Amino acid sequence: MLNIAVLVSGGGTNLQALIDAQNRGExxxxxITCVISSKPGVYALQRAEKNNIPSFVIPRSEYPDIAxxxxxxxxxxxxxxxxxIVYAGFMTILDSQIVNAFPGRxxxxxxxxxxxxxxxxxxxxxxHEAVLESGVKLTGATVHFVTExxxxxPIIMQKAVExxxxxxxxxxxxxxxEECEWKILPLSVSLFCQGRxxxxxxxxxxx
Numbered sequence: 001m002l003n004i005a006v007l008v009s010g011g012g013t014n015l016q017a018l019i020d021a022q023n024r025g026e027x028x029x030x031x032i033t034c035v036i037s038s039k040p041g042v043y044a045l046q047r048a049e050k051n052n053i054p055s056f057v058i059p060r061s062e063y064p065d066i067a068x069x070x071x072x073x074x075x076x077x078x079x080x081x082x083x084x085i086v087y088a089g090f091m092t093i094l095d096s097q098i099v100n101a102f103p104g105r106x107x108x109x110x111x112x113x114x115x116x117x118x119x120x121x122x123x124x125x126x127x128h129e130a131v132l133e134s135g136v137k138l139t140g141a142t143v144h145f146v147t148e149x150x151x152x153x154p155i156i157m158q159k160a161v162e163x164x165x166x167x168x169x170x171x172x173x174x175x176x177x178e179e180c181e182w183k184i185l186p187l188s189v190s191l192f193c194q195g196r197x198x199x200x201x202x203x204x205x206x207x
Contacts, residue, residue, distance in 0.1 A: 003033040004084045004189065005032075005033065006032060007035075007038070007086065008036070008044035008089055009037065009042065009044075011042065012044025015044050015048070015089075016047050017181070017182035017186055019051050019053070022186075027186060033053070033082075035055040036058060036076060037056070040057045058073055066095050070097045074101050077101070084105055085102055086107055086108075087109070088185070096148050099146065099147060108143070108145075108146050111127050112142065114155060115151075118150075118151035132168075140159050141184060141185075144156055145199065154201075156192075157188045159180040160180070
């Protein structure tokens with residue numbers, strides 16, 4: 001049984017999707033063993049508490065730079081014996097220390113179809129605003145492995161939804177979360193825990 005650590009910064013809707021999937025028995029071969037937040041007082045911590053999952057706060061604001069903050073997060077994950085680390089609305093881009101400590105063992109969910117609308121600055125509603133401004137007819141979500149390149153790691157899974165007339169960034173965000181993120185993130189985690197994802201260069205082979 002693999003130990004799954006989830007990194008959060010806010011409300012924790014993707015954390016809840018993982019918890020719900022776990023409670024339904026859909027995450028095979030792994031269990032959420034800790035939640036780490038970059039901010040105190042966020043609702044994601046309450047979600048962890050309600051489900052008896054140990055949680056820790058390592059505030060970004062208490063560290064002078066990304067290097068020292070990454071070191072603190074990495075040390076805690078090593079202490080918790082994390083086998084898989086899931087970025088679930090974690091708003092800090094960590095440096096290469098954590099990538100080197102957990103190569104091929106970190107995944108992130110991004111609210112767009114990578115390689116479109118991704119990279120530095122594309123987070124939260126900014127992504128959906130850019131999607132609507134561009135006029136594309138499809139958007140969606142991507143689960144990918146985390147590497148040193150922001151949103152540049154091997155893609156594990158993608159799911160698309162239609163961009164509809166009259167969409168606002170908020171409406172589109174809700175559709176992408178409910179129809180894409182909350183489905184492919186738990187599935188990707190389960191596949192990883194079953195040993196069914198192989199990395200081949202910058203591609204994945206899902207068995």
